[in-house]
Amino acid sequence: MGNKVERFFKIGCFCIMMISALNVGAQNLINGKKIFETRCLACHQSDGGGVPNMNPPLDGSTNVNGKDIARMVKIIQNGYDERVALDGMYYNNAMIAMPDLKEDAIADVLSYIRNSWSNKAGLVTLAEVKKSISKNKVNKK
Ligand code: HEC
Numbered sequence: 001m002g003n004k005v006e007r008f009f010k011i012g013c014f015c016i017m018m019i020s021a022l023n024v025g026a027q028n029l030i031n032g033k034k035i036f037e038t039r040c041l042a043c044h045q046s047d048g049g050g051v052p053n054m055n056p057p058l059d060g061s062t063n064v065n066g067k068d069i070a071r072m073v074k075i076i077q078n079g080y081d082e083r084v085a086l087d088g089m090y091y092n093n094a095m096i097a098m099p100d101l102k103e104d105a106i107a108d109v110l111s112y113i114r115n116s117w118s119n120k121a122g123l124v125t126l127a128e129v130k131k132s133i134s135k136n137k138v139n140k141k
Helices: 002-039 069-078 103-114 126-140
Strands: none
Touching: 002 103, 069 103, 069 126, 103 126
16 A cells, blocks of 8 residues: 555656656747847847858757857857858858856757757756856866
8 A cells, every 4th residue: 555655656756857857948948049039049040040151050050069068158158259160161240248148048048059940959957057167267277
């Protein structure tokens, strides 16, 4: 008897955990979309396709789908005007710095761009953003 109740309880807890985990992901992506629309869309466009020769596409970008989260956090916080080849193309606009974007907003917008259009990369957590910021600080010295 006791065992049954315990098992029922454990399964129930597990289900609630899974549902809330999914909800957190969905909520992050909704926030990320809002941030994208207000802060990024003008340059990178709503379809993530960018503007040829000016602003790079985020859709299908090797870097956006890649593992270097710290680089993207740095780009958002400090801006980006390196004029290096991105997937073989050059872009002559400069990305503005956004030092006012909060850490959780950065996590949400990165999660959004990594999971929109044709992109299917992992979500970015607040912890990863925090880790990236301290890593970027150390590398600057
Ligand atoms: C003023 C236009 C502008 C805005 C606004 C802007 N970007 Fe950019 N972004 C650029 C440009 C231009 C580059 C490339 C700069 C270069 O090549 O030197 C870039 C590069 C990037 C890259 C690197 C892409 C790669 O393939 O390596 C990422 C990631 C990125 N932007 C994300 C964002 C996000 C997220 C936002 C909103 C929070 C944003 N950008 C807002 C213009 C912009």
